[in-house]
Amino acid sequence: MTATLYQADYLVTMDSxxxxxxxxxxxxxQGTIKQLGAASELIAQHPNVAIKPYSKRILMPGLINTHCHSGMLRGTAEGLPVWDWLQQFIDPMHKVLNPKEASLSSWLCYAEALLSGTTCIVDMWRFMEGSAxxxxxxGIRACLVPYVAEHPDHDYFETLDSNEALINNWHQEANGRIQVWVGLEHLFYAVPPALKRIADMCQDYQVGF
Incomplete structure (x- = not known):
C-alpha cells in the first residue's frame, strides 16, 4: 500500500x-485522504511512511470556481454594457472559433486554475469534448456547461444535439471528476420548443442546467 504524508507549517482543515x-x-x-492532524502524531503512527515536507507553506482544501469561461477574450472590454460586449466582442469570436482553439483555451484555463489552488471548476464554453x-x-474536477443556442439568429453556438452527445460521452467520466450539464447561452437564444427539450434533458439525464 502506497502512502505519503504531506507536512506543512499550517494545515487549514475547513472543518465546522x-x-x-x-x-x-x-x-x-492511493489518492485518498485517510487522516489529518499534527505532523508529530501522524509520523509517530506511521513511522515508515514517505514524508513530503513543505516549508513556509499552507495545506488546505482546493478552491472551487463556480463560474468560469475558458474563453479567449478574458480582460477585453469588460467596461462595456453587457449587450454591447456580447455583440461587439463575444459573438464575433464564437463565429470564428474552432475546436482546436477551444481545446487549447481549456487546457490553459484549467492549468492556470490548478496553479492557483483551484481543483474544481464550472466552465461554460464551446466544443467541450476538448475541455473534457x-x-x-x-486531473481537475470539471462541470462542463456548453454554450447552447437553438435560435436561427444564433446558429453559431453549440446545439442541444451536441450537448446531449457530450453528456453521453463524458458525464461521470474520469472516476466521476467530469460532470456535464445542459447549457444555454441566454434564454432569448432559444425558441420555445428548445426550452421544453432542455427541461426534458435535465430530467432524463438527472443533470443540472
Whole structure:
C-alpha cells in the first residue's frame, strides 16, 4: 500500500470549527485522504511512511470556481454594457472559433486554475469534448456547461444535439471528476420548443442546467 504524508507549517482543515493546525500533516493513500492532524502524531503512527515536507507553506482544501469561461477574450472590454460586449466582442469570436482553439483555451484555463489552488471548476464554453479531455488529463474536477443556442439568429453556438452527445460521452467520466450539464447561452437564444427539450434533458439525464 502506497502512502505519503504531506507536512506543512499550517494545515487549514475547513472543518465546522475552522480548525487550523500548526505543523500539520495529511496522510494520503492511493489518492485518498485517510487522516489529518499534527505532523508529530501522524509520523509517530506511521513511522515508515514517505514524508513530503513543505516549508513556509499552507495545506488546505482546493478552491472551487463556480463560474468560469475558458474563453479567449478574458480582460477585453469588460467596461462595456453587457449587450454591447456580447455583440461587439463575444459573438464575433464564437463565429470564428474552432475546436482546436477551444481545446487549447481549456487546457490553459484549467492549468492556470490548478496553479492557483483551484481543483474544481464550472466552465461554460464551446466544443467541450476538448475541455473534457483537458480536465481528464490534468486531473481537475470539471462541470462542463456548453454554450447552447437553438435560435436561427444564433446558429453559431453549440446545439442541444451536441450537448446531449457530450453528456453521453463524458458525464461521470474520469472516476466521476467530469460532470456535464445542459447549457444555454441566454434564454432569448432559444425558441420555445428548445426550452421544453432542455427541461426534458435535465430530467432524463438527472443533470443540472
Amino acid at each position: 470549527n475552522n480548525t487550523i493546525i500548526k505543523d500539520g500533516a495529511v496522510l494520503v493513500e 479531455d483537458a480536465a481528464k488529463q490534468l
